[in-house]
Amino acid sequence: MAKLKIAELFYSIQGEGRYMGVPSIFLRTFGCNFKCAGFGMPKGELSREVEDIAARVHYYNDYKQLPLVSTGCDSYASWDPRFKDLSPMLETDSIVDSIMDMLPYKRWMSEHLVITGGEPLLGWQRSYVDLLSHENMRGLQELTFETNGTQELQQDLKIFLHKWCISRSMGAITFSVSPKLSISGEKWEEAIRPEVVYEYSQVGHVYLKFVVANKQDVEEAQEAVNEYSKRGFRGHVYLMPCGGVESLYNMNARTVANEAMRLGWRYSDRLQIPLFRNAWGT
Numbered sequence: 693m694a695k696l697k698i699a700e701l702f703y704s705i706q707g708e709g710r711y712m713g714v715p716s717i718f719l720r721t722f723g724c725n726f727k728c729a730g731f732g733m734p735k736g737e738l739s740r741e742v743e744d745i746a747a748r749v750h751y752y753n754d755y756k757q758l759p760l761v762s763t764g765c766d767s768y769a770s771w772d773p774r775f776k777d778l779s780p781m782l783e784t785d786s787i788v789d790s791i792m793d794m795l796p797y798k799r800w801m802s803e804h805l806v807i808t809g810g811e812p813l814l815g816w817q818r819s820y821v822d823l824l825s826h827e828n829m830r831g832l833q834e835l836t837f838e839t840n841g842t843q844e845l846q847q848d849l850k851i852f853l854h855k856w857c858i859s860r861s862m863g864a865i866t867f868s869v870s871p872k873l874s875i876s877g878e879k880w881e882e883a884i885r886p887e888v889v890y891e892y893s894q895v896g897h898v899y900l901k902f903v904v905a906n907k908q909d910v911e912e913a914q915e916a917v918n919e920y921s922k923r924g925f926r927g928h929v930y931l932m933p934c935g936g937v938e939s940l941y942n943m944n945a946r947t948v949a950n951e952a953m954r955l956g957w958r959y960s961d962r963l964q965i966p967l968f969r970n971a972w973g974t
């Protein structure tokens with residue numbers, strides 16, 4: 693039986709993008725190809741907040757005890773190897789049992805499944821076939837991969853997802869692609885992969901969601917959208933304010949909304965911050 697290393701598995705309200713407000717199961721897998729240590733930092737500087745937490749890692753025996761950070765990647769513990777022992781390796785059967793237990797009616801109704809990370813398309817693609825084929829997952833009608841848009845789909849998963857869609861509605865599979873701009877501290881040539889994102893559009897509904905803090909980030913997002921468009925991207929574009937914590941988020945939410953209106957793009961909130969203060973498991 694296939695296994696997945698799971699950083700978090702929880703039931704909450706989707707706070708971002710196309711499914712904002714929809715009750716959703718979140719499956720956060722372990723591992724990412726980026727670090728995104730530039731978020732919330734002055735241009736060119738990288739956050740060291742996680743270093744201090746990692747130095748005390750032996751004090752934490754549960755993922756939920758870890759401190760939230762205001763700079764760098766807000767889901768650092770889902771990929772940083774120093775926190776890997778907090779993420780169990782689980783068989784897909786046991787994951788499905790936990791999901792069924794969390795659903796209010798113990799079966800799928802209108803809830804949707806979000807497979808997120810870390811970067812969920814990095815290492816677990818074969819296991820998703822096993823997970824989604826489980827008999828208790830048959831009632832699932834809508835599925836989102838939250839991805840940074842850099843990982844090609846493996847043939848097995850591609851074929852499976854094509855079949856999965858046939859018995860469901862159009863747009864049953866969504867790729868919520870959040871390309872990393874220079875604000876993240878990652879390199880453009882590694883982060884902006886239009887050919888990969890185009891491939892996703894052969895399988896499901898794709899939109900781009902950019903995390904921005906100022907006008908310069910928005911200009912960079914425009915450049916990136918041009919690159920994606922040249923490669924055939926025709927989906928929606930969302931701008932979302934930077935900030936894993938309330939103070940940072942409040943600083944730029946309105947500016948970002950105004951920029952989205954100016955460009956005819958969509959604004960994505962981060963509902964989990966006003967609703968739940970971005971605590972773990974939200």
Ligand code: SF4
Binds near residue numbers: 725726767811872876
């Ligand atoms: S791609 Fe996402 S999960 Fe990975 S380091 Fe960046 S923000 Fe964190």
